[in-house]
Amino acid sequence: MSMIKEFKxxxxxxxVMDLAIGVVIGAAFGKIVGALVDKIIMPIIGYLTSGQNFADLALNLGEKTNPDGTVVPAVAIGYGAFIQSIIDFIIVAFVxxxxxxxxxxxxxAEAAAPAAPPEPTSQEKLLAEIRDLLKAGK
Structure with missing residues (x-):
């Protein structure tokens, strides 16, 4: 029973609770930023690059002919997906x-605007007057 109590x-x-809350909020924020990148920023970049989709870029190292006669790349290095990931990372990091x-x-801004000191009470004002009179020698 003590192990359960310690775990609790x-x-x-x-x-631990702050970390858990941070992870949940971070995941939700990641979805927001991901949607911003995928649905807003990347289509603009695609438009500016004449519709080029970076994820489709690949370097074909060979070809293979299927039995039905179609030619397909045997080995393709998909460097476009890597470029897309780099662009996504840069945009997410900037956001x-x-x-x-x-x-x-x-x-x-909150720290720069300190609260005004409270108005002295009538007793404090009276004590300040007495102090000033004593200093003046009256």
Whole structure:
């Protein structure tokens, strides 16, 4: 029974729960960024490159003739998928950079605007007047 209790204490610690929440939010954010890249940015890049789909690019190292007479590449190095992955990574990294930059700017804005000190009470004002009179020698 003590092992279950220890596990419960471990799982309920703040750091473990924060990590779990971060993983879940990170996965959801990854889907958002992935959709941004796949559905918005890459079609624009495809349009700018005259409809070239990088994922289809390949280097054929040989050909093979099927029994029905069709010729297919025997070995193909799909370097296009690699290029596509690099472009996706750069775009995702840039979007994450922008999000972190905005979050840091918001944190600095919160920290830069400290709260105004509270107005002194009437007792504090009276004590300050007494202090000032004592300093003046009256």
């Amino acid at each position: 204490e471990f799982a309920m610690r703040g750091n 994450i950079f922008l999000v972190v930059k905005v979050m840091n700017r918001l944190k600095r």
